Amino acid sequence: MPDVISQDGSIRQDDWIVVPRPAEGESLDIPEQSKALIPADLWLAGYEHFTGRDDIGVWFDSHDEPEMLVGKFQELPVIAVNFPKFSDGRGYSIARLLRERFGYENELRAIGDVLLDQLQFMKRCGFDAYVLRADKDINKAARCLNFFSQGYQAATDTDLPLFRRRAS
Amino acid sequence: MYVYDEHDRQIAAERVAQFRDQTERALAGELAEEEFLPLRLQNGLYVQRLAPMLRIAVPYGMLRAGQLRRLARITRDYDKGYAHFTTRQNVQLNWPAIEDVPDILAELAEVEMHANQTSGNCIRNTTTDQFSGVQSDEIADPRPYCEIIRQWSTFHPEFAFLPRKFKVAVNASEKTDRAAIQVHDIGLQMVRNDAGELGFRVHVGGGLGRTPMVGPVIRDFLPEADLLTYLEAVLRVYNRYGRRDNKFKARIKILVKALTPEAFAEKVEAEWSHIKDSPSRLTRDAVERIQGYFTEPDYQSVDNATELLAKQRFENRGFDQWLSHNVDTHKKPGYAIVTLTMKETGTPPGDVTDRQLEQIADLADEFSFGEVRVTHQQNVVLADVRQDRLLELWQAIVPMGFGTANLNTLTDVICCPGGDFCALANAKSIPVAEAIQRRFDDLDYLYDLGNIDLNISGCMNACGHHHVGNIGVLGVDKKGEEFYQISLGGSSHHDATIGKILGPSFAREDMPDVVAKIIDVYVDKRTEEETFLDTYRRVGIDPFKERVYA
Numbered sequence: 001m002p003d004v005i006s007q008d009g010s011i012r013q014d015d016w017i018v019v020p021r022p023a024e025g026e027s028l029d030i031p032e033q034s035k036a037l038i039p040a041d042l043w044l045a046g047y048e049h050f051t052g053r054d055d056i057g058v059w060f061d062s063h064d065e066p067e068m069l070v071g072k073f074q075e076l077p078v079i080a081v082n083f084p085k086f087s088d089g090r091g092y093s094i095a096r097l098l099r100e101r102f103g104y105e106n107e108l109r110a111i112g113d114v115l116l117d118q119l120q121f122m123k124r125c126g127f128d129a130y131v132l133r134a135d136k137d138i139n140k141a142a143r144c145l146n147f148f149s150q151g152y153q154a155a156t157d158t159d160l161p162l163f164r165r166r167a168s
Numbered sequence: 169m170y171v172y173d174e175h176d177r178q179i180a181a182e183r184v185a186q187f188r189d190q191t192e193r194a195l196a197g198e199l200a201e202e203e204f205l206p207l208r209l210q211n212g213l214y215v216q217r218l219a220p221m222l223r224i225a226v227p228y229g230m231l232r233a234g235q236l237r238r239l240a241r242i243t244r245d246y247d248k249g250y251a252h253f254t255t256r257q258n259v260q261l262n263w264p265a266i267e268d269v270p271d272i273l274a275e276l277a278e279v280e281m282h283a284n285q286t287s288g289n290c291i292r293n294t295t296t297d298q299f300s301g302v303q304s305d306e307i308a309d310p311r312p313y314c315e316i317i318r319q320w321s322t323f324h325p326e327f328a329f330l331p332r333k334f335k336v337a338v339n340a341s342e343k344t345d346r347a348a349i350q351v352h353d354i355g356l357q358m359v360r361n362d363a364g365e366l367g368f369r370v371h372v373g374g375g376l377g378r379t380p381m382v383g384p385v386i387r388d389f390l391p392e393a394d395l396l397t398y399l400e401a402v403l404r405v406y407n408r409y410g411r412r413d414n415k416f417k418a419r420i421k422i423l424v425k426a427l428t429p430e431a432f433a434e435k436v437e438a439e440w441s442h443i444k445d446s447p448s449r450l451t452r453d454a455v456e457r458i459q460g461y462f463t464e465p466d467y468q469s470v471d472n473a474t475e476l477l478a479k480q481r482f483e484n485r486g487f488d489q490w491l492s493h494n495v496d497t498h499k500k501p502g503y504a505i506v507t508l509t510m511k512e513t514g515t516p517p518g519d520v521t522d523r524q525l526e527q528i529a530d531l532a533d534e535f536s537f538g539e540v541r542v543t544h545q546q547n548v549v550l551a552d553v554r555q556d557r558l559l560e561l562w563q564a565i566v567p568m569g570f571g572t573a574n575l576n577t578l579t580d581v582i583c584c585p586g587g588d589f590c591a592l593a594n595a596k597s598i599p600v601a602e603a604i605q606r607r608f609d610d611l612d613y614l615y616d617l618g619n620i621d622l623n624i625s626g627c628m629n630a631c632g633h634h635h636v637g638n639i640g641v642l643g644v645d646k647k648g649e650e651f652y653q654i655s656l657g658g659s660s661h662h663d664a665t666i667g668k669i670l671g672p673s674f675a676r677e678d679m680p681d682v683v684a685k686i687i688d689v690y691v692d693k694r695t696e697e698e699t700f701l702d703t704y705r706r707v708g709i710d711p712f713k714e715r716v717y718a
Contacts, residue, residue: 089329124325147186152319163454
């Protein structure tokens with residue numbers, strides 16, 4: 001059961017587990033009792049089987065193209081984006097595209113090498129759930145999510161850049 | 169120049185508090201070194217060969233007198249009493265203690281300065297022409313656009329972990345390019361279209377380093393209002409598709425080359441089509457608000473002091489030389505642009521003491537409306553000096569060491585800190601600069617040689633911009649010994665060119681002789697009106713090779 005941080009820094013537990021990509025020749029191993037996040041391309045490959053299920057979501061890796069699921073995002077209860085390394089910034093672009101281009105409105109979860117000092121960026125790019133790397137102090141998440149009271153530029157959290165807010 | 173409002177002040181204060189928290193967690197062992205690394209780099213803090221180094225941003229090179237005085241105080245209180253002007257219009261401290269850096273950043277924030285994104289794989293300080301706003305041939309003042317880019321790029325949540333560093337430069341003059349925009353990740357040339365509307369020609373994928381390239385044009389005209397949305401589209405394409413598997417192939421230039429500039433441009437246009445009409449599109453009001461900070465100072469209405477200057481020149485040869493080389497034409501009658509050279513022989517190029525910083529501040533207050541500009545050639549500009557006070561200014565600066573009348577000559581060397589300070593360097597660069605300056609100490613001879621850009625880098629990272637020097641020097645390591653490779657024919661101006669390597673490298677002690685031989689070839693081959701670069705382009709590299717390796 002992962003500890004999940006919400007945008008406001010509060011902590012909850014849920015039973016979404018991340019199912020890794022199966023090795024070559026092996027099939028997807030979805031546990032029975034749990035809600036499962038599966039690789040996005042495999043969800044698409046088994047679309048008939050998975051669509052409409054509220055216990056199956058997908059995860060994108062940082063090199064994946066979210067465009068592969070265009071038109072289907074709203075069928076997913078949870079989408080996760082994996083940060084294989086915290087310094088791999090592709091997940092931020094994926095998140096903004098999901099939110100701002102494709103209109104995805106359900107939970108968007110950051111998984112993988114998720115550290116405290118990146119939470120603020122994730123929040124601004126539209127992630128609303130974060131699974132912190134296990135060795136990090138989850139109690140510091142609220143503080144790290146809120147170092148800044150505003151940003152200069154538009155992102156997912158606000159489409160008004162500061163220059164427009166200044167004018168109003 | 170730009171003045172913070174309550175939003176800027178709040179964001180700056182929050183940034184300092186954040187970095188204080190991060191530093192405390194790092195010192196307490198809660199952050200692994202590799203986790204702290206990008207956080208400290210994006211606050212300007214490197215860990216160097218001998219000590220940490222703090223790179224302080226000077227947005228597009230502008231500094232007020234009060235900021236210079238604060239920098240002077242910081243170098244005294246937290247460092248060894250001197251600072252270094254870099255080749256990207258920033259300032260570096262060479263000896264701060266890591267635990268002091270949050271306090272230094274707090275002191276900087278008090279005078280509206282910061283070290284944000286001066287390092288790391290993010291969007292760096294936007295640079296421009298040091299003569300912005302005071303030259304007569306510019307399309308428009310580029311500084312408001314630099315400030316607009318600064319605000320947009322500051323803590324941009326999507327682009328804090330790019331494949332590699334990302335540098336933007338803006339140029340506004342039609343005739344000259346003092347910002348070297350074609351060797352930047354994005355170079356923006358201000359232009360007007362046939363309808364007279366303001367916009368930018370966009371170069372993407374220029375750069376120096378291991379794979380030097382001149383940036384191709386990917387859009388001939390980008391309307392002013394579309395600046396930020398288009399930059400966002402370029403950055404998004406780069407963030408998604410730039411290589412992350414190999415540090416040396418991660419700059420945007422590699423992506424542009426791999427895709428071809430045409431295909432890259434198509435990708436950007438496709439991305440841009442989705443966001444071009446978003447609220448990030450600039451409004452007239454927003455641009456005018458920023459432009460309001462870059463209005464003309466309170467110029468007096470005076471005539472050109474032509475006769476007075478002629479008389480003063482006649483009476484004083486040193487002043488005459490300085491006027492010819494270090495003083496440029498101003499757009500306002502009766503005013504002049506003065507460049508103070510930070511290139512006194514025996515001092516590392518760009519280095520200034522705390523006292524000198526204060527002297528520059530005093531000069532700014534006394535002669536130039538309290539502002540200066542830092543140049544990427546590591547000099548300092550007083551942009552608004554009255555012509556009838558030039559002699560007085562010159563007399564003041566000569567004893568301070570800023571009056572060497574060698575601007576743009578062979579001894580006005582661009583030089584990185586090199587192996588004396590930098591952990592990345594393969595070789596020292598400062599002693600090479602000094603040896604060449606000592607060899608060419610006859611000003612009349614330097615003037616006869618005319619403008620020659622001599623650029624020295626201590627390693628492949630090319631902070632000294634060696635690829636675009638007319639004469640470029642690159643420090644290399646051969647089995648633990650320092651050698652120097654020479655390239656010829658580079659240019660960072662409108663005719664941007666990457667220099668060609670002359671041949672095998674040289675030992676440090678041979679460098680003054682080698683440069684002298686190169687100069688001899690120029691002197692032998694030149695026609696009356698040719699610069700070094702002209703002659704090189706006409707005769708090619710072979711005559712230089714033959715002489716140097718004879």
